[in-house]
Amino acid sequence: MRRLYRLTAAVLSIFLLMPVLAACTPGQPASSGDDPSVSTGSTEETSASLVWPTEEMGQLPAPDGKISAVTRDTDSRSVTVLLESMNRDQAEAYLLTTTAAGYELLEKTEGDGTLMAQLGSSTGQISFLYFLDDEACSLTFFTLTDPVATPPVDPAAAWPETWTDLPVLQGEISEILVYDERDAIVYFSEVDPAVADDYVRQLSERFVLDIAQQRDDHSLFFTGSDPQGVYLEFFWADDQTASLKVVKPLEPVETTET
Incomplete structure (x- = not known):
């Protein structure tokens, strides 16, 4: 639970600091966690299992790791997936997967025990935050185009x-x-x-x-x-x-x- 709090705090900081890229151009399925959390607006629920929300994540494939929570934010039009049990090689491999899918790597930094990357395309922006010590990841997809x-x-x-x-x-x-x-x-x-x-x-x-x-x-x-x-x-x-x-x-x- 402490790890989930850390990841959630990191996600909130991303929402506060993430620039809007309005002019941006350009594994194996994640397993479900035990009793994960589903947040929809102000309503929070738990369920026995969660699946990777492909349609809400820009058609990206599921990364390696165990899903511990999925959060949907209607105001920022974003979906965040928290994952555990993801090693460094798997994290790096997933970044390559996103670029191969057409997302441009805009920024990649490492420090203070984290690996952070931002990627973008004409339709969406990805914020990738990986915790080296915990082997956990926060992956957020921001939708840029209107349905x-x-x-x-x-x-x-x-x-x-x-x-x-x-x-x-x-x-x-x-x-x-x-x-x-x-x-x-x-x-x-x-x-x-x-x-x-x-x-x-x-x-x-x-x-x-x-x-x-x-x-x-x-x-x-x-x-x-x-x-x-x-x-x-x-x-x-x-x-x-x-x-x-x-x-x-x-x-x-x-x-x-x-």
């Missing part, structure tokens, strides 16, 4: 056409964010708690792989994948708002019937 947003729409006609194979959530759709043909988020209001619970029950019948679920007095979280490779995240809060994110694979996953 295509639609204004509030008629709930009765707003369910995305590409989601026709998903059950419709009963509530008012307030906003739809479409990142590309495969990736979209829909925000809801006026979603009753009983409706949210029943919706998760319906989702759990299809999304049976890599499931993480948490329910408390104030919120409900569910994430999972189906056998065809479709990834889904559902979040509900006690102010009766909800969000549903669906990411479809580049190519359909072929399944073998038995």
